[in-house]
Amino acid sequence: MQESESSPHEDPKPEFDEASRFEKSLQELRDLRSQLNYAADYCEVAFLKAEKKNMVLESTKEYICKAMITVIDHLGNVSANLECLIDSPDEFSQTELRMDGLQQRLLTCREYTCELDLAQVRWNSAFSRYHPRYSSKLIQPAERSNGAMPMRDSSDLFVAESMYQCKDSPNEKVPCIKKTTTHLTPEFEFSPVFNGPSILSKPRSSSFGPQTKDSPRLRFSYLIDDRNKKSVQSSNFISFLRRSKRAK
């Protein structure tokens, strides 16, 4: 029997990695199978042709023992190489560490962008304060036809307040328009606040608070009161005329 003399552990080449060692040991095991088949055929023929069968039998027994040892050795070698090939936690841990690092960097970038966004809208004591007169008002739906659109939420209110800034001196009530960094869609327009009596310069009621869509009815209730007063006066005048006619 030709025993394979070269084993993977005796290979002096350092560049052989685990995969190549496993392939080599597997190829040696395959070659051993053909050698064992050839040796079995030879022993059978020698036993049939030999006159001293005891000698052939003993030599065959010794060969079988050595073949078993060799096969077990090769199998152990293949299994060990395969184990080393599969159980390679270093590469997996390194890959997982790299991916964790990438994910951490992405989270850091996300937090940084959130910080940048929050810095624009965060309250600061150094911010200037604005007179409530210059806070925004909701525009009536009737005025939409003129091109003005109502403001929808508190962010729009903030934009309007920042556009009309009241200066420190109470006498100067001229609105000064500032450039704001807050995003504003082009479909919104704000009516400027003028000096003198107007709807927007009307003093606010006691129920001052966040403006919603439901509030315009309350805010413009004085117009309805004026109309009611006029109608009441006209009805009184008509009733006075009727009484005077009856008296005549």
Add this chain to the structure above:
Amino acid sequence: MARAGGITNAVNVGIAVQADWENREFISHISLNVRRLFEFLVQFEATTKSKLASLNEKLDTLERRLELLEVQVSTASANPALFS
């Protein structure tokens, strides 16, 4: 003479029987070792299959995570406003 021949035949038969028993013992040893080898191979196959399955699962997980990271990075690099 006949008695000596009978003894010799008996000795030869005894030697042959002993040799036969030795052969049977050898064959039983070999068959036992082959069975052990077979059991080792079966166990090794099961262990290797389970390890390969876990390896495949790890590779799938890593592949999915890598794809997710690639999509996030590409989205962030393409449009920084959408990143936050």
